Amino acid sequence: MTIGLYGPYGGRYVPETLVPALDELDEGWREAWADDAFRRELDELGREYAGRPTPLTLAERFAPGKRLYLKREDLLHTGAHKLNNALGQAVLARRLGKERIVAETGAGQHGVATATVCARFGFDCVVYMGSEDMRRQHPNVERMELLGAEVRPVEFGTRTLKEATSEAIRDWITNVETTHYLIGSCVGPHPYPEIVRELQSVIGLEAREQFLEAEGRLPDAVVACVGGGSNAIGIFAGFVDEANVRLIGVEARDAASLGDGRPGVLHGARSSLLADEDGQVLDAHSISAGLDYPGVGPEHAFLRDSGRATYVSATDDQAVAAFKRLAATEGIVPALEPAHALARAAEVDAELVLVCLSGRGDKDLDEVLRR
Amino acid sequence: MAGAETPELAQSAVESGADLIEIGFPFSDPLADGPVIRAAAERALAEGMRTERCLECLAATRALVDIPLVPMTYSSLLEARGYVRFEEEARSAGATSLIVADLPIEAEPGLRRVQLVAPTTPAERLRLAAERTDGWLYLVSVTGTTGTRDSLSSQALDLVARARDATNVPLLLGFGISTPEQAAEAAAHADGVVVGSRAVQVAEEGPAALHDYVQSLRTAIDSATTSPSRR
Numbered sequence: 001m002t003i004g005l006y007g008p009y010g011g012r013y014v015p016e017t018l019v020p021a022l023d024e025l026d027e028g029w030r031e032a033w034a035d036d037a038f039r040r041e042l043d044e045l046g047r048e049y050a051g052r053p054t055p056l057t058l059a060e061r062f063a064p065g066k067r068l069y070l071k072r073e074d075l076l077h078t079g080a081h082k083l084n085n086a087l088g089q090a091v092l093a094r095r096l097g098k099e100r101i102v103a104e105t106g107a108g109q110h111g112v113a114t115a116t117v118c119a120r121f122g123f124d125c126v127v128y129m130g131s132e133d134m135r136r137q138h139p140n141v142e143r144m145e146l147l148g149a150e151v152r153p154v155e156f157g158t159r160t161l162k163e164a165t166s167e168a169i170r171d172w173i174t175n176v177e178t179t180h181y182l183i184g185s186c187v188g189p190h191p192y193p194e195i196v197r198e199l200q201s202v203i204g205l206e207a208r209e210q211f212l213e214a215e216g217r218l219p220d221a222v223v224a225c226v227g228g229g230s231n232a233i234g235i236f237a238g239f240v241d242e243a244n245v246r247l248i249g250v251e252a253r254d255a256a257s258l259g260d261g262r263p264g265v266l267h268g269a270r271s272s273l274l275a276d277e278d279g280q281v282l283d284a285h286s287i288s289a290g291l292d293y294p295g296v297g298p299e300h301a302f303l304r305d306s307g308r309a310t311y312v313s314a315t316d317d318q319a320v321a322a323f324k325r326l327a328a329t330e331g332i333v334p335a336l337e338p339a340h341a342l343a344r345a346a347e348v349d350a351e352l353v354l355v356c357l358s359g360r361g362d363k364d365l366d367e368v369l370r371r
Numbered sequence: 372m373a374g375a376e377t378p379e380l381a382q383s384a385v386e387s388g389a390d391l392i393e394i395g396f397p398f399s400d401p402l403a404d405g406p407v408i409r410a411a412a413e414r415a416l417a418e419g420m421r422t423e424r425c426l427e428c429l430a431a432t433r434a435l436v437d438i439p440l441v442p443m444t445y446s447s448l449l450e451a452r453g454y455v456r457f458e459e460e461a462r463s464a465g466a467t468s469l470i471v472a473d474l475p476i477e478a479e480p481g482l483r484r485v486q487l488v489a490p491t492t493p494a495e496r497l498r499l500a501a502e503r504t505d506g507w508l509y510l511v512s513v514t515g516t517t518g519t520r521d522s523l524s525s526q527a528l529d530l531v532a533r534a535r536d537a538t539n540v541p542l543l544l545g546f547g548i549s550t551p552e553q554a555a556e557a558a559a560h561a562d563g564v565v566v567g568s569r570a571v572q573v574a575e576e577g578p579a580a581l582h583d584y585v586q587s588l589r590t591a592i593d594s595a596t597t598s599p600s601r602r
Binding site: 011012013014015016017018019020021156157162166169170173174175176177262263264265266267268270275276277278279280281 | 399401410446447451452473474476486491511513516
């Protein structure tokens with residue numbers, strides 16, 4: 001396989017039915033991304049619909065003794081960075097003449113973002129969600145339904161993001177002529193990891209400008225949580241070429257595809273996975289539905305191997321402690337996913353730290369308060 | 372799906388007229404499979420059917436039957452074992468070839484396997500698949516996953532016609548074929564018929580039920596292919 005590779009990772013491992021659709025998507029994406037009108041439309045939607053640029057907030061009480069800044073994707077419309085990708089792919093799907101969109105969701109943030117853009121652009125929308133995730137993220141199910149999406153429960157296997165992703169791909173295989181699969185993270189077969197990275201790179205490019213303006217220099221370290229890895233790959237995109245800026249990804253301790261994984265194939269790409277020695281994918285476990293995934297984007301596996309980024313992990317308890325501390329010290333309730341990044345960012349040995357606050361925590365209040 | 376009963380089931384299918392048997396090596400996340408095969412894979416994994424035991428099951432089946440045996444699986448199993456080692460071990464356990472449901476035509480050119488083509492496959496990829504395939508070409512009759520359908524799709528017949536134009540290799544039509552009537556209709560156009568989900572369901576009732584089911588398919592196919600309407 002020679003396309004869409006990040007070192008030995010990435011590629012396309014899909015049933016033949018999908019290959020022509022991926023070729024069409026790849027060509028359509030390349031044309032769109034090179035088209036000024038497409039880029040202008042995305043900029044305008046970002047500004048006038050989504051609320052870009054999102055602010056950079058100094059968190060002095062959360063991290064005394066450091067200059068720790070939060071990139072506030074929690075303030076983006078719908079409450080998470082997922083909208084950057086959903087808007088871009090919706091405009092792309094319209095260009096490709098598709099009338100129906102399918103997506104998977106874990107925490108529900110990508111499902112809400114997808115339902116939102118489908119309402120905005122008039123697409124039929126089906127979101128697959130594990131029944132376990134529907135239980136723990138119930139407010140997001142209600143939001144998606146209000147926005148006109150059909151939420152289909154996935155009742156087998158882990159009943160979480162892994163199975164929801166498989167079902168979304170099976171739907172796409174079945175309805176490939178009319179349907180765009182709006183994948184939510186930088187995973188999946190080529191060209192998806194690249195599309196999602198480019199659409200999320202706005203986080204890093206904005207943050208870089210804002211950080212230079214605030215501090216007159218670049219941060220020492222950039223920290224982001226990693227499930228599939230889309231907010232991390234987006235914020236890293238602004239700094240990956242700056243060798244002096246450390247890039248740190250934070251996984252959930254029992255869903256550490258990079259920390260504990262081995263090479264394998266899941267959902268159309270070769271990457272680092274939680275899998276056994278026979279290639280069977282293992283269950284991940286995390287309090288945070290958005291990090292509860294045994295795979296990770298292939299570019300992260302490559303950044304790990306090359307040493308350009310390092311990946312650490314945080315436990316459920318550490319994430320919950322950071323969740324509560326940010327609320328108490330800064331008046332900001334983060335989602336449990338970026339709470340993992342916050343948990344490790346405070347101890348990074350660096351003065352100037354940038355953390356991607358990828359989403360807000362309203363959806364997680366029940367889960368945290370129940371503990 | 373590979374399991375303790377596979378050798379006996381295979382023998383029963385051969386006695387009632389099967390010409391080839393696909394043996395599923397289960398994978399945890401089978402993207403090309405619908406509910407029946409997915410659930411069968413889940414059960415097989417719960418019973419411990421990992422690669423080593425699947426290979427033993429293949430060898431035990433080979434000891435009982437002479438027809439082609441073809442493991443069908445997903446690339447994650449081959450990645451884990453190494454493509455070369457997996458193929459060597461499967462062939463020495465008695466595999467005639469392999470089917471890897473999520474490995475596109477151009478991937479892993481060193482791995483000899485039965486290639487799959489679908490209604491969405493354009494002509495040039497059809498030709499490439501036919502060139503690279505190992506023995507016969509697997510025509511996926513629908514844009515969709517494995518599982519029973521009410522009728523044979525018009526897509527299926529169109530795909531057979533396009534594949535005939537592209538190649539002389541034998542064409543076997545599968546996905547969505549479950550009844551003797553569908554098998555007969557498919558066999559009137561293609562060189563063979565692959566039945567998966569329904570066969571897996573019937574096999575759960577034991578060798579006698581599978582024997583009767585395969586015989587009903589055999590009879591329907593034979594009458595369709597000896598009738599003058601065959602193209």
